[in-house]
Amino acid sequence: xxxxxxxxxxxxxxxxxxxxxxxxxxxxxxxxxxxxxxxxxxxxxxxxxxxxxxxxxxxxxxxxxxxxxxxxxxxxxxxxxxxxxxxxxxxxxxxxxxxxxxxxxxxxxxxxxxxxxxxxxxxxxxxxxxxxxxxxxxxxxxxxxxxxxxxxxxxxxxxxxxxxxxxxxxxxxxxxxxxxxxxxxxxxxxxxxxxxxxxxxxxxxxxxxxxxxxxxxxxxxxxxxxxxxxxxxxxxxxxxxxxxxxxxxxxxxxxxxxxxxxxxxxxxxxxxxxxxxxxxxxxxxxxxxxxxxxxxxxxxxxxxxxxxxxxxxxxxxxxxxxxxxxxxxxxxxxxxxxxxxxxxxxxxxxxxxxxxxxxxxxxxxxxxxxxxxxxxxxxxxxxxxxxxxxxxxxxxxxxxxxxxxxxxxxxxxxxxxxxxxxxxxxxxxxxxxxxxxxxxxxxxxxxxxxxxxxxxxxxxxxxxxxxxxxxxxxxxxxxxxxxxxxxxxxxxxxxxx
Amino acid sequence: xxxxxxxxxxxxxxxxxxxxxxxxxxxxxxxxxxxxxxxxxxxxxxxxxxxxxxxxxxxxxxxxxxxxxxxxxxxxxxxxxxxxxxxxxxxxxxxxxxxxxxxxxxxxxxxxxxxxxxxxxxxxxxxxxxxxxxxxxxxxxxxxxxxxxxxxxxxxxxxxxxxxxxxxxxxxxxxxxxxxxxxxxxxxxxxxxxxxxxxxxxxxxxxxxxxxxxxxxxxxxxxxxxxxxxxxxxxxxxxxxxxxxxxxxxxxxxxxxxxxxxxxxxxxxxxxxxxxxxxxxxxxxxxxxxxxxxxxxxxxxxxxxxxxxxxxxxxxxxxxxxxxxxxxxxxxxxxxxxxxxxxxxxxxxxxxxxxxxxxxxxxxxxxxxxxxxxxxxxxxxxxxxxxxxxxxxxxxxxxxxxxxxxxxxxxxxxxxxxxxxxxxxxxxxxxxxxxxxxxxxxxxxxxxxxxxxxxxxxxxxxxxxxxxxxxxxxxxxxxxxxxxxxxxxxxxxxxxx
Numbered sequence: 001x002x003x004x005x006x007x008x009x010x011x012x013x014x015x016x017x018x019x020x021x022x023x024x025x026x027x028x029x030x031x032x033x034x035x036x037x038x039x040x041x042x043x044x045x046x047x048x049x050x051x052x053x054x055x056x057x058x059x060x061x062x063x064x065x066x067x068x069x070x071x072x073x074x075x076x077x078x079x080x081x082x083x084x085x086x087x088x089x090x091x092x093x094x095x096x097x098x099x100x101x102x103x104x105x106x107x108x109x110x111x112x113x114x115x116x117x118x119x120x121x122x123x124x125x126x127x128x129x130x131x132x133x134x135x136x137x138x139x140x141x142x143x144x145x146x147x148x149x150x151x152x153x154x155x156x157x158x159x160x161x162x163x164x165x166x167x168x169x170x171x172x173x174x175x176x177x178x179x180x181x182x183x184x185x186x187x188x189x190x191x192x193x194x195x196x197x198x199x200x201x202x203x204x205x206x207x208x209x210x211x212x213x214x215x216x217x218x219x220x221x222x223x224x225x226x227x228x229x230x231x232x233x234x235x236x237x238x239x240x241x242x243x244x245x246x247x248x249x250x251x252x253x254x255x256x257x258x259x260x261x262x263x264x265x266x267x268x269x270x271x272x273x274x275x276x277x278x279x280x281x282x283x284x285x286x287x288x289x290x291x292x293x294x295x296x297x298x299x300x301x302x303x304x305x306x307x308x309x310x311x312x313x314x315x316x317x318x319x320x321x322x323x324x325x326x327x328x329x330x331x332x333x334x335x336x337x338x339x340x341x342x343x344x345x346x347x348x349x350x351x352x353x354x355x356x357x358x359x360x361x362x363x364x365x366x367x368x369x370x371x372x373x374x375x376x377x378x379x380x381x382x383x384x385x386x387x388x389x390x391x392x393x394x395x396x397x398x399x400x401x402x403x404x405x406x407x408x409x410x411x412x413x414x415x416x417x418x419x420x421x422x423x424x425x426x427x428x429x430x431x432x433x434x435x436x437x438x439x440x441x442x443x444x445x446x447x448x449x450x451x452x453x454x455x456x457x458x459x460x461x462x463x464x465x466x467x468x469x470x471x472x473x474x475x476x477x478x479x480x481x482x483x484x485x486x487x488x489x490x491x492x493x494x495x496x497x
Numbered sequence: 498x499x500x501x502x503x504x505x506x507x508x509x510x511x512x513x514x515x516x517x518x519x520x521x522x523x524x525x526x527x528x529x530x531x532x533x534x535x536x537x538x539x540x541x542x543x544x545x546x547x548x549x550x551x552x553x554x555x556x557x558x559x560x561x562x563x564x565x566x567x568x569x570x571x572x573x574x575x576x577x578x579x580x581x582x583x584x585x586x587x588x589x590x591x592x593x594x595x596x597x598x599x600x601x602x603x604x605x606x607x608x609x610x611x612x613x614x615x616x617x618x619x620x621x622x623x624x625x626x627x628x629x630x631x632x633x634x635x636x637x638x639x640x641x642x643x644x645x646x647x648x649x650x651x652x653x654x655x656x657x658x659x660x661x662x663x664x665x666x667x668x669x670x671x672x673x674x675x676x677x678x679x680x681x682x683x684x685x686x687x688x689x690x691x692x693x694x695x696x697x698x699x700x701x702x703x704x705x706x707x708x709x710x711x712x713x714x715x716x717x718x719x720x721x722x723x724x725x726x727x728x729x730x731x732x733x734x735x736x737x738x739x740x741x742x743x744x745x746x747x748x749x750x751x752x753x754x755x756x757x758x759x760x761x762x763x764x765x766x767x768x769x770x771x772x773x774x775x776x777x778x779x780x781x782x783x784x785x786x787x788x789x790x791x792x793x794x795x796x797x798x799x800x801x802x803x804x805x806x807x808x809x810x811x812x813x814x815x816x817x818x819x820x821x822x823x824x825x826x827x828x829x830x831x832x833x834x835x836x837x838x839x840x841x842x843x844x845x846x847x848x849x850x851x852x853x854x855x856x857x858x859x860x861x862x863x864x865x866x867x868x869x870x871x872x873x874x875x876x877x878x879x880x881x882x883x884x885x886x887x888x889x890x891x892x893x894x895x896x897x898x899x900x901x902x903x904x905x906x907x908x909x910x911x912x913x914x915x916x917x918x919x920x921x922x923x924x925x926x927x928x929x930x931x932x933x934x935x936x937x938x939x940x941x942x943x944x945x946x947x948x949x950x951x952x953x954x955x956x957x958x959x960x961x962x963x964x965x966x967x968x969x970x971x972x973x974x975x976x977x978x979x980x981x982x983x984x985x986x987x988x989x990x991x992x993x994x
Contacts, residue, residue, distance in 0.1 A: 021548035024541065025526055032525055036533070040722045041739030044521065046775060051518035055552045225537045242538030279541060 006075055008068040015065050016088050017280035022056040024093050024239050031237050033114065035229045035246060046111030046490035053107040054100050057063055061096045073417065080283050083463045088164060098146040106139050110408040118232070121354055124396035129406075132371045136408045137366060154364050156352055157411030161289040162418065164466035165478065165485035170414040174360060176480040179355045184488060184497075188337045191495040195332035199254055200323045208249045211320035212261045216245075218312055219299070221444055225272055233403040234260050234345070236267035236296070240279060243271035254321055255333050256346050258313070259300055266299030267292060269450065273458025282462040289412065291457065293419020294426055301349055301420070302427040303449070305334045308441035335494055341383060342392040343406055350487060353420070354387040359402070359413040364385070367410055422470065424483035428455070429474040503572055505565040508583065512562050513585050514777035517555040521736050530611070530727045532743060550604040551597050558593045577780050580960045582851040584779035587660060595643040603636050607905040614903035615729070626903075627870045633905045634863060634870070651861050654908030658786040659915065662975065667911040670918055671857060673901055674850045677757065680986060681994075682847055685834045692829035695822045696751055705746045708817035709758045713742075715809055716762050716796070718835035722769055723767050730900040731757050731842070731985030733764035733793075736897040737776060737826045741769035751818055752830050753843050755810070756797055763796030764789060770955025781961040786909065787963055788954065790916020791923055798846055798917070801923040802944070805938035823870035834990055839881060840891040840898055847984060850917070851884040856899070856910040864907055919967065921980035923954070926971040 026049055033045050059065075069089050077085060095103075107112055111245070113132040120129035144153035155167040156285075212228060226238070231246035245264035247259045270292055278284030286292050303309050310331040317330060326468045327457050337348045362379055365371045371379055380399040381391050392398030404412050430476035431437050440448055456473040469480045491497070500990030523546055530542050538817035556562075566586050592600075594908060610629040617626035641650035652664040659667075709725060723735070735741050742761035746754045764887060767789055775781030783789050800806050805829040814820055824829075832844045841852035859876060861870045868876055877896040878888050901909050909924045928934050937945055953970040967975045988994070 002557050017544075018551065020547045022552070025522065025545035025549055028542075029522055032529060036724070038720065038724050038741075040719075041736075044736045044738035046527070047514075047518045048522035048776065051515045052522055052549065054515065055519070059552070100853075134851070138688070222537075223535065225535055227533070227535050239541045242535050244535075280544065291605055327958060357696035398676055440962045 004347045005081065006077075008071040009075075009077070009081060011064060012072065012085065013067040015059060015062065015068075016084075016282070019056050019060045019091075020058070020285070022052050026052045026056070028242075031244060033056050033111070034231050034233075034235070039115070041116050046108045049111050050108040050372060052103045054104040057095055057098075057100045057103045060092055061100075065092055066096065084282050087462045091282075094147055094160075097141055097148075102139065102143060102146070103221045106136075106143065106408055108137060110406065113406045113408070114403075116173065117400070117403065121400045123394050124394040124400070126395040126399055127374070128378045129400060130376070132138070133366075133376075133405050134373045136405065136486040137410070139224060140376055140408060140410055141367065152368050153397060154411055157367070158414060159411075161409075161412050161415050162466065165290060165418065167414075169478070170360075170418060173478075173480050174353070174357055174414065174417055176484070177417055177421070178357055180480070180484040181350050181353055181487070184491065185337065187497050188350075188495045189339065190489060191497060193495045195336045195494060196329040197333055197336060198323065198329045199252075199321075199333060201321075201323070202251050203249075203254045203321050205249045206255050207320050208251075208254050211254065212247055212258060214316045214320060215258055215261060215313065216265060218316060219262065219303075220443055220450065221245075221265055221268065222272060228261070234264055236264040236271070236441050238268065238271050239434055240272055240276050240284065240493055242273040243268040249433055250346075251252060251295050253331075253346070254317070258317075259304055260345065261336065262304035263296045263300035266296035267361060269453070270295035270458055271298065273450070274461055275452040275459055278461055284461050287457075287462055287469055288466060289415035290422060291469065294416050295419075295420035295453065295457065297420045297423035298427055298453075301423060303441060303446070305331075306348065306438075306441060307331045308438045309390065309444075310334070311442045312444040315407070332494065335490070337491065337495075339388050340390045341386075342390055343399075350491065351388060353417050356413050356417045358383045362399075363405075363413065418478070421480040421483040422478060424486045425470070425474050425476070425479060426453070428482045428486070431455075502578065503569065503574075505568040506574070506578060507570070508561060509565040509569065509582065510778060512556060512559065512565075514579075516553055516557045516588075517777045517782070518732050519549050519556070523549045523553070528741060530608070530989075531732070532729050536612070539609060539612050540958065546608050546890070547605040551601040554592055554595075554597045554600045557589055562589055563593065577960050581779050584959045586781075589919075589926075590656075591644055594645075595640055599636065599640060599643070601631075603640065606633060606636060607903065610903045610905070611900075614897070614900065618893050618897045621891035621897070623874045623896055624862055624871070624893040626897060627873070630863075630873075630902050631870045633902065637905060638864065651864050654864070655911065656908075657877055657910050658723055658906075658912050659963065660785055662720070662787060662915065664911075665976070667857075667915060670975075670977050671850070671854055671911065671914055673750075673981070674914055674918070675854055676982040677977070678847050678850055678984070679897075679987065682834065682836055684994050685992045686836065688994060690992045692821055692833045692991060693826040694830055694833060695820065695826045696749075696830060698818075698820070699748050700746075700751045700818050702748065703745045704817050705748075705751050705754050708751065709744055709755060709811060711813045711817060712758060712810065712976045713756055713762060715813060716759065717947065718742075718762055718765065719769060723765055725758070733761040733768070734832045735765065735768050736773040737769055737773050737781065737793070740765040747843075750843070751814070752827075755814075756831065758840065759801035760793045760797035763793035766796065766950070767792040767955055770947070770951040771846045771958055772956055775958055781958050784954075784957070784959055784961070784963060784966055786912035787919060788966065789917035790912050792894055792916075792950065792954065794917045794920035795950075797922050799920060800938060800943070801966060802828075802846065803935075803938060804828045805935045806941075807831065808939045808969075809941040820979055832987070834988065836885050837887045839885075839887055839894045842898075847988065848885060850914050850990055852912050853914045855880045855884060859896075860902075860907050860910065875925075915975070918977045918980040919975060922967070922971050922973070922976060925979045925983070926953075946966040 029049055037045060069092060072085050113136060116132050117129050120126065140157060141153055144156040147156050158167050216228065225241060226245065228242050228245050228247060230248050232248060234246045234248050236243065236245045245268050247257055247261040247264060270286060274284050310327040314325050314327040314330045317325055337350055339351050341347055347355050361383065362376065366373060376399050377395050385391050430449060434448045434452055437449060458470060464472060467477060526546055536540060566589060569582050584859050604772065607716060613629050614626050617623065637654060638650055641653040644653050655664050705899050713725065716795060722738060723740050723742065724741050725744060727745050731743045731745055733740065733742045742765050744754055744758040744761060767783060807824040809825040811822050811827045814822055834847055836848050839845055863870060873896050874892050882888050927946060929948055931945045934946060957966060961969060964974060
């Protein structure tokens with residue numbers, strides 16, 4: 001490292017490292033809360049997380065950070081230093097507009113909302129959860145207004161998850177997906193082909209866990225830097241030293257559980273590919289949720305749902321579930337399209353995006369006050385009927401299915417679709433860069449693919465803005481076209497369209 | 498609560514709550530590090546814990562805390578407010594003498610020392626761990642000097658764990674124990690009685706875990722506020738909302754594992770008995786390690802090793818380990834005295850204290866620079882031979898057996914013996930207060946005992962100083978006499994002395 005870095009830069013980095021370490025500490029406490037914590041631990045955990053969030057906010061908005069940033073405004077920094085300063089400035093500026101008390105209240109409120117969501121979901125009763133959503137919405141509106149009172153609050157919150165693609169881009173991608181997918185799904189619906197569906201038995205959770213571990217071995221998960229557990233709403237979380245995955249099992253649907261495991265593996269791979277020596281700096285942190293989701297969807301869809309990789313997966317399923325399936329059967333089972341499903345995380349690759357559209361429309365309307373929180377179940381069910389032709393049997397299978405609102409995460413959902421389209425775009429680029437990628441996947445080797453992803457995505461941390469990162473990796477701006485081309489080709493072939 | 502509390506008191510409490518929440522958050526991260534974290538997670542965890550420790554220190558020593566304390570110096574507060582202020586003042590004053598950087602360095606150094614201790618223990622090679630101990634000793638000497646440069650550094654560090662009994666008291670108790678126990682152990686050694694030792698088989702870990710859970714059920718552990726896991730060095734940790742225990746299993750010694758489980762249950766019971774509504778205040782926190790250890794040893798020795806409770810335990814052993822033992826056999830097995838054992842946590846109730854004496858002498862000498870760190874194995878083995886007549890077969894069974902030095906905990910060991918003697922004293926008082934306590938234990942009911950302990954110990958938090966708490970609960974100052982009387986009577990009967 002250069003010794004000519006200005007003192008203000010060093011001050012800034014030191015302080016930001018503390019901020020990062022606190023955030024990471026809090027994230028493992030979140031993992032504990034969702035995976036390990038006994039039921040009655042919530043009130044204390046809420047206080048602990050709120051205290052860490054509060055001091056993190058204080059450190060990020062401290063005078064010396066503001067002063068260092070002011071001093072560096074004119075400085076002629078080179079990358080990657082300039083990029084680090086840009087990212088710290090962005091986080092500082094957002095945080096500095098919001099009072100610490102509000103940040104702490106949101107943190108405590110979300111910790112406390114979590115068990116209420118679980119309870120409401122178990123009771124399939126939105127009305128139990130609605131008052132919490134009401135409160136969180138009010139807090140989040142207040143939060144957004146502090147950051148930019150003139151802007152659309154939804155856009156302000158969206159930027160929390162994806163700072164460099166604006167909401168217009170997200171809307172455009174979602175519109176393109178809807179226009180492209182609705183006719184494709186209709187065609188599939190009309191097709192006479194029915195794909196193999198060989199998993200009709202009951203598959204024990206322990207066996208599925210053994211299978212999940214075997215699949216993670218196959219994918220090359222580094223167990224010295226990770227672990228797998230179950231969680232009601234699977235997620236991955238951690239640092240480049242310790243990136244954990246969670247999954248959940250449905251005893252009638254082992255393909256779903258493995259898909260979810262591979263998805264979370266993709267998130268963990270990104271985290272584990274961040275540079276160790278940059279730990280604590282923006283240069284050692286992920287580039288936002290679009291890029292994060294691109295990594296999970298790339299693994300889930302372009303590896304885990306590929307004909308090539310099923311030559312490996314089929315054997316693992318045979319070993320652990322005592323089934324006897326061919327790779328072709330497994331491939332078909334993983335790629336069936338079934339619009340009559342109400343659960344996003346169990347959705348197929350195409351209808352998935354319509355689930356995202358539904359949430360996107362509802363949370364925008366809620367945040368804008370265009371619909372009341374009590375109306376959510378009715379609106380939800382009506383939209384689901386319209387977009388997917390199916391009504392959830394109850395709130396648990398409908399508007400209570402996702403954890404995000406209990407986390408206070410409004411504006412998060414669009415990154416799911418953005419990430420999926422980016423996954424296709426990146427995979428297309430990787431295919432053209434890596435000779436015989438398909439043959440490698442058939443042989444169970446992800447090494448070249450992982451090297452390509454690390455080289456083009458992971459190792460950069462936040463050095464580039466999202467758009468820059470995409471263009472450097474693929475030569476093109478973000479676009480839904482590669483995904484639509486891939487989907488049309490793949491499902492056209494599968495369903496003989 | 499009174500509305501007449503001075504504003505300075507409120508400021509103080511608010512700030513101290515944040516300090517407490519941060520400390521508790523960090524403690525669950527410690528739990529995770531020892532129980533869940535993948536191997537390579539250490540460097541990042543060290544940074545996270547050091548950051549939390551650092552901000553905790555900053556908040557505790559903030560100007561507004563000093564100012565509020567100064568303002569309250571003349572205030573005419575009533576208990577429990579006065580007690581809360583006394584405790585916050587003590588913590589503030591100690592912290593304010595130490596620079597934050599030193600506190601952070603110690604935190605990071607101990608996180609990083611942990612895997613080195615594990616490695617050294619696995620290799621049975623003290624020389625691998627010695628440089629870490631050297632560094633930690635230097636840091637701890639520096640730490641003690643900041644707090645009181647005139648005082649014996651060992652006394653300063655001891656006060657970290659037991660603030661209100663001075664080192665002279667500890668030395669006196671240890672001397673009394675040594676004088677009382679050495680002849681008793683000699684007599685037992687010379688006795689011709691040999692106690693039952695019915696566990697000669699191999700007992701599967703999973704069965705032992707099921708047994709441990711059954712025993713915790715028997716004891717009334719609240720699973721909604723706790724959990725059990727395994728750890729190489731068992732411990733308990735948490736808050737009144739979530740107090741967890743850990744244990745470890747030796748496939749040839751199920752009595753040891755259950756003893757250790759009951760011990761940690763005692764710690765957890767104390768934590769769960771702290772008042773919920775005082776969470777975050779000193780009034781909702783434990784009274785230091787002597788009292789904490791008294792609760793674990795009371796459960797381990799006076800319940801878990803009692804003839805009465807073995808009428809319940811024997812059945813649980815039968816059920817889960819498929820053995821067929823009588824309560825009398827179990828009682829004898831749990832009370833065998835075997836001086837030829839080198840492992841403290843596997844020691845019997847009497848020789849245990851000689852293990853404590855050995856560590857106490859060695860760590861005082863190390864801290865004072867009277868012995869070099871490299872000499873520790875030789876000194877250790879020599880002392881063990883002298884006090885117990887046995888030499889450890891290697892460093893793993895000798896000076897590397899305990900985790901404490903890897904935690905940077907010097908001055909901690911005496912609280913083990915202090916806690917044990919206090920356990921006997923408290924149990925004697927409980928016996929005289931509770932009618933038919935023995936019959937209740939025989940029936941498997943701990944309710945009256947737990948009520949007595951909560952009433953006399955747990956619910957007070959830090960309201961009283963250690964000595965006051967002991968006198969209020971037992972009518973007498975802390976003394977080793979009840980323990981020696983109990984031991985002489987019990988083992989005299991068992992060994993027909």
